[in-house]
Amino acid sequence: IREIQPDNATNLPWAVHVFCVLAERDGDADASLYAETLLHNCVVGGAGRPDKLSALILLDSARRLRLEASSRGAPSEP
Numbered sequence: 001i002r003e004i005q006p007d008n009a010t011n012l013p014w015a016v017h018v019f020c021v022l023a024e025r026d027g028d029a030d031a032s033l034y035a036e037t038l039l040h041n042c043v044v045g046g047a048g049r050p051d052k053l054s055a056l057i058l059l060d061s062a063r064r065l066r067l068e069a070s071s072r073g074a075p076s077e078p
Contacts, residue, residue, distance in 0.1 A: 011045060012054055013038040017061035021068055 016038045023032035042054040050058060 011041040013042045013050075013057050013061065015061075016058070017064040017068075020061075020065060 016035050019031040019035035019038070022028045023035060039058075042050045042058070045051075
C-alpha cells in the first residue's frame with residue numbers, strides 16, 4: 001500500500017475488492033483507506049454516482065466480495 005497511489009488519471013475503482021478483503025482479513029487500515037479513496041474518486045466527478053464503466057467494475061467487485069464472504073462461511077447480503 002505504501003508504494004501505490006490512487007488511480008487519479010482515470011478515477012476507476014480497479015481492484016477495490018482486493019483492498020476491501022485486505023482491510024477486513026488483515027485489519028489493514030491503509031488498505032481500507034485506499035479502497036475508500038478508489039470509491040470516492042470514481043463517484044466524485046459524477047455528482048455522487050459512478051460512470052458506467054466504474055459501475056461495472058463495482059458490480060464485479062461486489063460479486064467477488066460475496067464469493068469471498070461465502071468461502072469463509074460468512075452470511076452474505078441478498
